[in-house]
Amino acid sequence: xxxxxxxxxxxxxxxxxxxxxxxxxxxxxxxxxxxxxxxxxxxxxxxxxxxxxxxxxxxxxxxxxxxxxxxxxxxxxxxxxxxxxxxxxxxxxxxxxxxxxxxxxxxxxxxxxxxxxxxxxxxxxxxxxxxxxxxxxxxxxxxxxxxxxxxxxxxxxxxxxxxxxxxxxxxxxxxxxxxxxxxxxxxxxxxxxxxxxxxxxxxxxxxxxxxxxxxxxxxxxxxxxxxxxxxxxxxxxxxxxxxxxxxxxxxxxxxxxxxxxxxxxxxxxxxxxxxxxxxxxxxxxxxxxxxxxxxxxxxxxxxxxxxxxxx
Amino acid sequence: xxxxxxxxxxxxxxxxxxxxxxxxxxxxxxxxxxxxxxxxxxxxxxxxxxxxxxxxxxxxxxxxxxxxxxxxxxxxxxxxxxxxxxxxxxxxxxxxxxxxxxxxxxxxxxxxxxxxxxxxxxxxxxxxxxxxxxxxxxxxxxxxxxxxxxxxxxxxxxxxxxxxxxxxxxxxxxxxxxxxxxxxxxxxxxxxxxxxxxxxxxxxxxxxxxxxxxxxxxxxxxxxxxxxxxxxxxxxxxxxxxxxxxxxxxxxxxxxxxxxxxxxxxxxxxxxxxxxxxxxxxxxxxxxxxxxxxxxxxxxxxxxxxxxxxxxxxxxxxxxxxxxxxxxxxxxxxxxxxxxxxxxxxxxxxxxxxxxxxxxxxxxxxxxxxxxx
Numbered sequence: 001x002x003x004x005x006x007x008x009x010x011x012x013x014x015x016x017x018x019x020x021x022x023x024x025x026x027x028x029x030x031x032x033x034x035x036x037x038x039x040x041x042x043x044x045x046x047x048x049x050x051x052x053x054x055x056x057x058x059x060x061x062x063x064x065x066x067x068x069x070x071x072x073x074x075x076x077x078x079x080x081x082x083x084x085x086x087x088x089x090x091x092x093x094x095x096x097x098x099x100x101x102x103x104x105x106x107x108x109x110x111x112x113x114x115x116x117x118x119x120x121x122x123x124x125x126x127x128x129x130x131x132x133x134x135x136x137x138x139x140x141x142x143x144x145x146x147x148x149x150x151x152x153x154x155x156x157x158x159x160x161x162x163x164x165x166x167x168x169x170x171x172x173x174x175x176x177x178x179x180x181x182x183x184x185x186x187x188x189x190x191x192x193x194x195x196x197x198x199x200x201x202x203x204x205x206x207x208x209x210x211x212x213x214x215x216x217x218x219x220x221x222x223x224x225x226x227x228x229x230x231x232x233x234x235x236x237x238x239x240x241x242x243x244x245x246x247x248x249x250x251x252x253x254x255x256x257x258x259x260x261x262x263x264x265x266x267x268x269x270x271x272x273x274x275x276x277x278x279x280x281x282x283x284x285x286x287x288x289x290x291x292x293x294x295x296x297x298x299x300x301x302x303x304x305x306x307x308x309x310x311x
Numbered sequence: 312x313x314x315x316x317x318x319x320x321x322x323x324x325x326x327x328x329x330x331x332x333x334x335x336x337x338x339x340x341x342x343x344x345x346x347x348x349x350x351x352x353x354x355x356x357x358x359x360x361x362x363x364x365x366x367x368x369x370x371x372x373x374x375x376x377x378x379x380x381x382x383x384x385x386x387x388x389x390x391x392x393x394x395x396x397x398x399x400x401x402x403x404x405x406x407x408x409x410x411x412x413x414x415x416x417x418x419x420x421x422x423x424x425x426x427x428x429x430x431x432x433x434x435x436x437x438x439x440x441x442x443x444x445x446x447x448x449x450x451x452x453x454x455x456x457x458x459x460x461x462x463x464x465x466x467x468x469x470x471x472x473x474x475x476x477x478x479x480x481x482x483x484x485x486x487x488x489x490x491x492x493x494x495x496x497x498x499x500x501x502x503x504x505x506x507x508x509x510x511x512x513x514x515x516x517x518x519x520x521x522x523x524x525x526x527x528x529x530x531x532x533x534x535x536x537x538x539x540x541x542x543x544x545x546x547x548x549x550x551x552x553x554x555x556x557x558x559x560x561x562x563x564x565x566x567x568x569x570x571x572x573x574x575x576x577x578x579x580x581x582x583x584x585x586x587x588x589x590x591x592x593x594x595x596x597x598x599x600x601x602x603x604x605x606x607x608x609x610x611x612x613x614x615x616x617x618x619x620x621x622x623x624x625x626x627x628x629x630x631x632x633x634x635x636x637x638x639x640x641x642x643x644x645x646x647x648x649x650x651x652x653x654x655x656x657x658x659x660x661x662x663x664x665x666x667x668x669x670x671x672x673x674x675x676x677x678x679x680x681x682x683x684x
Contacts, residue, residue, distance in 0.1 A: 053525045055525060089517065091323065091327065093330040106523070106526045108527075
């Protein structure tokens with residue numbers, strides 16, 4: 001059993017009316033991996049998750065989850081998977097304890113199992129002593145961790161996380177990823193969607209979905225190597241907006257965009273630009289304080305590049 | 312289907328309900344307020360109408376007629392004015408609601424055996440007062456005529472039948488006896504639709520609906536878990552209204568309790584179905600509220616709950632058959648007031664079965680489909 005992939009998808013398609021949300025995608029998720037499913041909003045991430053969790057019927061194609069055909073037998077799969085959405089899906093007018101009791105009951109956990117899982121979740125979410133608080137009174141980081149605990153109270157083999165970190169501060173995001181690593185180290189396969197590109201580096205494998213199609217797949221290193229022939233320069237200047245405008249039309253620059261507080265300029269692999277030459281050009285254009293440094297492409301660079309090639 | 316999971320869902324629903332003290336208070340307060348409103352305000356009888364008298368005849372007959380009015384209890388004669396022209400300002404200001412005009416020569420005409428016209432002027436701006444007031448006025452005149460004929464020993468064949476019909480007309484009791492049974496159905500409809508639609512939309516907004524369908528919970532289990540608590544709350548409300556009606560307002564109950572229960576049970580499914588359907592078309596709780604209003608207004612107006620269907624224009628009347636509450640009202644009023652049995656209420660019961668099957672069925676199918684979409 002366990003040598004079959006956790007998820008195996010072939011030609012999966014879903015249309016809503018004339019709009020094809022997911023268009024014949026194929027991918028495999030090996031067991032025990034952290035699989036990152038990346039894409040901008042509206043690209044088909046959530047639709048894919050809903051088909052994989054058995055709540056949405058695909059138009060065509062097959063989806064095997066944990067060795068079972070989830071399209072035909074969602075009930076065989078549902079007990080073995082967990083799901084957490086960006087809304088955290090807790091009953092806000094119920095207490096921490098009541099939420100856990102509800103989800104434990106849904107999966108029919110025996111009392112002694114529930115007792116140990118409850119203790120584990122309360123410790124993990126740092127909620128010991130706050131069992132009787134209404135979840136609506138918890139702040140976001142705690143709610144998120146409790147939602148993770150509720151979604152994994154039945155110890156699923158595979159956990160789907162649909163943008164689990166959206167709207168969460170960076171510190172809580174980091175803590176949350178530590179918890180995900182902890183789950184992964186215990187053999188749980190994780191299927192995570194996100195549009196935070198820095199989170200992609202946390203994954204073993206990635207798939208980029210764009211307009212319903214997978215446009216790149218592989219480990220972060222493979223993706224960087226396979227899809228990034230161009231070179232990237234990181235530019236910092238005090239006048240970001242005018243510099244961006246200048247770069248967008250500058251000859252020899254394929255593309256320019258904001259990356260954090262600095263600018264990234266993409267140039268062809270055979271470009272004559274070096275740090276010094278690009279800096280001189282910027283200085284000549286009136287950006288005397290510009291600092292230029294060639295960098296390795298990040299996942300974000302790859303993604304921006306892939307998307308711009310699709311257009 | 313797992314009874315254990317259904318119990319869990321019901322427990323969850325009651326736990327959440329308990330956390331919403333405002334909702335519970337509203338659910339208990341609403342029937343009480345409505346009972347008071349419809350019991351005391353709407354159904355109140357027209358009594359002691361302030362009346363002006365224009366006596367131009369100044370005869371024994373005119374004085375007898377006047378005292379017949381003042382003695383009836385429905386009219387209180389507050390002013391006497393000299394001419395009809397002086398009435399207008401009084402009616403305009405609302406100081407009098409009705410005026411009795413006895414023209415000069417009334418007694419002479421009667422003595423000569425002629426018909427003597429008298430005038431009754433009613434403030435038509437208040438339809439309730441004008442309808443009931445003019446009804447009472449003509450009744451008093453009819454009674455006055457009978458007494459006068461009796462006193463004179465004139466034999467007239469017809470009027471006795473007329474007079475007896477009027478005795479049976481019991482305006483003081485009639486409105487409330489039909490209002491309270493109607494209120495039972497109306498309150499059930501309002502509260503079931505409001506809370507049902509809110510309950511599902513709320514869960515959709517918070518994402519818990521989506522979450523639950525990734526778990527082993529089946530759509531049927533979810534629906535039973537959701538409907539049971541609200542159906543039992545609605546039943547409690549219904550009992551409260553029925554008890555208030557029977558014991559406080561002394562509404563007589565002449566029919567079979569089974570007729571009432573079967574009718575309400577069928578109607579309950581229709582209401583649950585409507586609530587579910589609203590929750591399917593609404594994305595937010597606010598939209599759900601508006602949708603409930605959208606359905607409630609025509610329902611209240613066209614069902615015969617407040618305005619009698621018979622008094623509606625002929626084109627409108629067939630539309631009332633599209634309103635489930637229409638039939639629920641007929642069943643409840645029939646059972647309460649007239650003691651109608653299943654045989655007599657057959658068509659209405661069938662209509663309620665039809666609504667329950669179609670609306671509730673559609674809601675179940677649509678909910679299941681929506682959940683899996």
